[in-house]
Structure formats: C-alpha cells, structure tokens
Amino acid sequence: MPGVDDGAKDRTMALQMAEAAVNQGISHILLTPHHMDSHYTNHKLDVIKHTGAFQQDLIDHEIPLKVFPGQEVHLTGDLLKAIFDDDILFMDSGNRYLLLEFPHNEVPEYAENMIFELTSRGITPVLAHPERNQGFQKDPDRLFSFVEMGCLTQLTSSSYLGVFGKNVQTLTEKIIKANLGFVFASDAHNFEGRRFTMREAFDRLSEQVDVKTAERFNQNAKNILNGDDVEIGDIKRVSDIKKKKFFGLF
Structure with a gap:
C-alpha cells in the first residue's frame, strides 16, 4: 500500500512491487500497514479506502493481483479499546x-x-x-x-x-x-x-x-x-x- 508507512513510498513503487509479487507466483495479498506503533497509525476505515483505491490501480494496469485490507497491529495497552471501537482490521x-x-x-x-x-x-x-x-x-x-x-x-x-x-x-x-x-x-x-x-x-x-x-x-x-x-x-x-x-x- 503506497505512502502509509515504511513500505512502498508512492503509487509507482507500489505497482512495481505488485508486479514483482505476481512474478513470484503470488495471486492474493493481505495488506498490513503498521497500526498503533510509535511511528504509524493507520485507522481501519482509512486502510479500507486505500485498499480499494489500490485495487482499482491494479485493475487499471492489468496486474492480476487481489488485495485485502489488513493491519499489523502493535501490542499496546490500548488494543482492547481499539477492538471495541471497531478500529482494528x-x-x-x-x-x-x-x-x-x-x-x-x-x-x-x-x-x-x-x-x-x-x-x-x-x-x-x-x-x-x-x-x-x-x-x-x-x-x-x-x-x-x-x-x-x-x-x-x-x-x-x-x-x-x-x-x-x-x-x-x-x-x-x-x-x-x-x-x-x-x-x-x-x-x-x-x-x-x-x-x-x-x-x-x-x-x-x-x-x-x-x-x-x-x-x-x-x-x-x-x-x-x-x-x-x-x-x-x-x-x-x-x-x-x-x-x-x-x-x-x-
């Protein structure tokens, strides 16, 4: 997912990485931007929105890859509250x-x-x-x-x-x-x-x-x-x- 954490810097790099994934035989990817760590916060609704936009980019560029929204959730004392608040994917x-x-x-x-x-x-x-x-x-x-x-x-x-x-x-x-x-x-x-x-x-x-x-x-x-x-x-x-x-x- 482009531009949300320490992964792909932008849309161009994200599409290039998607092509590299397909060349590895990968057909489905769970996107897991960092969430609730000391550097990044990627709220559930934002990730869903960005995933949908990226999936459309993949379709537009005819890259045969299906992506799903997810998070790599950092363990903190606020984790249960975030789950109750429906901010966890x-x-x-x-x-x-x-x-x-x-x-x-x-x-x-x-x-x-x-x-x-x-x-x-x-x-x-x-x-x-x-x-x-x-x-x-x-x-x-x-x-x-x-x-x-x-x-x-x-x-x-x-x-x-x-x-x-x-x-x-x-x-x-x-x-x-x-x-x-x-x-x-x-x-x-x-x-x-x-x-x-x-x-x-x-x-x-x-x-x-x-x-x-x-x-x-x-x-x-x-x-x-x-x-x-x-x-x-x-x-x-x-x-x-x-x-x-x-x-x-x-």
Whole structure:
C-alpha cells in the first residue's frame, strides 16, 4: 500500500512491487500497514479506502493481483479499546485472526494477559515475525507457551533465507522444526533487503524439510484469510531441537 508507512513510498513503487509479487507466483495479498506503533497509525476505515483505491490501480494496469485490507497491529495497552471501537482490521472478514506485532526489543510482561483476553473473546492472535523479536531470541521457549495458549505465528520468508543474519535464520529453522511456525509472510517493503522472497522460501522449505510442510504453510495462509481452522499439531519447545539433527548437513 503506497505512502502509509515504511513500505512502498508512492503509487509507482507500489505497482512495481505488485508486479514483482505476481512474478513470484503470488495471486492474493493481505495488506498490513503498521497500526498503533510509535511511528504509524493507520485507522481501519482509512486502510479500507486505500485498499480499494489500490485495487482499482491494479485493475487499471492489468496486474492480476487481489488485495485485502489488513493491519499489523502493535501490542499496546490500548488494543482492547481499539477492538471495541471497531478500529482494528483482522486477517479475515469474520474477525477471527489478528496479526499482532510485539515490540521488537522484548516480549512485554503483560503479553500473556492480553493474549488471554483476546483468545477468551474468540480471537486468535497471529504473532508477526517472532524470530526477529529480541525477547524470543533470548528465550525461544516462550514461543511454545504462546502457541500453547492459542496463538499462531507468521514467519518472515527472508528470515528463513538469512537476510536478517545467521542467528535469525537458525532460530527460524528451529521454530519450523518445533512445529511452532504456521505461515510465511513476504514482509515486503522495497526491492532490496525487504523484497519478495516467497518463492525462494517455499522452495527451500520443500527441499530442506519436505513438500508436505510447504503445502501446509500455503494452506494455512489460505485458511487464515478465509477464517477457517488451522491445525496446531504436535508442537515442541525450541530447546528440544538439536542443531545437529536439523535438516541434515549443509
């Protein structure tokens, strides 16, 4: 979505990114501008309006891409009020899945209480890029607890490919091995480090884990967008994953 946060700077760049997405085999995109963080506020009605305008631009330029309005919602103490005020966009039209971003440098002390408040209301938080959160990096087993509470996770495709460094890549691999990862996101912002790498991530997942896991990640994304069930499966703690047994030898 052009000109709303640190993503596409303008309409021209947004259309070019849309073409790059199509070239990756992407047909549908959930637009998730930042909301309620320290830098950006993108209210629900504004996002819906901008999404509609961008979809028309895509049609006018004959770019075969369907876009949906969403938000990457920052975890704050005002989150429940924003939900009650109907200023939050969910990942699906049934208001079941909420894309939730923790502060990058920590997992807040009140996070568990907030997750409980959300899940008790039938809302499933989908934690955005936990592999890049410093709190989970320091104690990856905390992620197990959040999934056990009912959260899902959305891993950044470029994290899995090493764009954010070897440590983030290794943690992403372990999260997947522990069955604590559920979907990939492009998190595309530009044409450099934060570009579309979905095809490469799915290819690597098929090769290094198996095709079935890659298919499951893809199906989970569809299920979330449609508001359907996502199977949790047999989850493990990251600390139980032995590096020497992960994905064989490279």
